[in-house]
Amino acid sequence: MTNSSRSTIAELRGPVPLSHQLLRTFVRDGDTVVDATCGNGHDTLLLAGLVGDRGHVWGFDIQLQAVNETWRRLAEAELSDRVTLLQVGHEELARHVTGPVQVVLFNLGYCPGGDRSIITRPATTVIALEQALDLLAPGGTVMVTVYPGHDGGAQEQAGVENWVAQLEPHNCHSWRMGQTNVSAAAPYLFLVQKAL
Numbered sequence: 527m528t529n530s531s532r533s534t535i536a537e538l539r540g541p542v543p544l545s546h547q548l549l550r551t552f553v554r555d556g557d558t559v560v561d562a563t564c565g566n567g568h569d570t571l572l573l574a575g576l577v578g579d580r581g582h583v584w585g586f587d588i589q590l591q592a593v594n595e596t597w598r599r600l601a602e603a604e605l606s607d608r609v610t611l612l613q614v615g616h617e618e619l620a621r622h623v624t625g626p627v628q629v630v631l632f633n634l635g636y637c638p639g640g641d642r643s644i645i646t647r648p649a650t651t652v653i654a655l656e657q658a659l660d661l662l663a664p665g666g667t668v669m670v671t672v673y674p675g676h677d678g679g680a681q682e683q684a685g686v687e688n689w690v691a692q693l694e695p696h697n698c699h700s701w702r703m704g705q706t707n708v709s710a711a712a713p714y715l716f717l718v719q720k721a722l
């Protein structure tokens with residue numbers, strides 16, 4: 527392998543780049559997908575590119591600043607026509623989105639560069655995860671990056687761990703993906719695929 531072909535390989539520096547690699551595999555032209563936590567819009571932008579002009583992305587965030595920043599990023603890339611952004615909590619997912627959807631992405635915790643006291647909370651996260659699973663097409667995937675390290679992060683980790691532990695193995699394939707050579711407080715990824 528040459529150095530130039532190596533340069534096309536993504537550096538898997540944590541769960542978010544890993545989730546992006548997986549999204550590139552799972553999301554197809556024409557799909558409907560959900561970004562349940564838009565934040566600064568990096569994930570929404572990737573999804574908007576992957577669904578193509580026949581697909582659609584639904585984005586949720588409770589912060590106006592996050593919705594505005596995501597919108598700015600999409601407009602700059604000329605991809606806003608295929609995205610609906612809502613300043614609404616993801617616990618309202620099922621009131622706005624009609625399935626089937628291919629992917630629902632959760633990137634939990636606080637918005638980098640924003641107010642660190644505004645975080646996702648286990649009670650609403652678990653409600654949203656349940657709705658996300660219902661909305662998935664067979665073979666569709668819920669992806670969740672969990673951040674145990676910040677204030678409130680351990681409680682949310684416990685809530686998500688409990689939720690994935692009770693999933694019926696006949697109905698979905700549930701994975702935990704984390705780095706082995708990092709602290710126990712480092713973020714990691716859950717993947718829940720609805721069975722075919």
Ligand SMILES: C[S@@+](CC[C@H](N)C(=O)[O-])C[C@H]1O[C@@H](n2cnc3c(N)ncnc32)[C@H](O)[C@@H]1O
Pocket residue numbers: 562563564565566567568569570586587588589592614615616617633634635636637638644645646647650
């Ligand atoms: C880690 S950030 C998301 C990062 C983002 N996906 C990106 O690419 O930049 C987490 C976001 O979740 C949002 N959030 C908190 N509670 C929420 C809720 N109930 N529903 C939707 N978003 C929520 C926060 O406002 C914050 O922007």
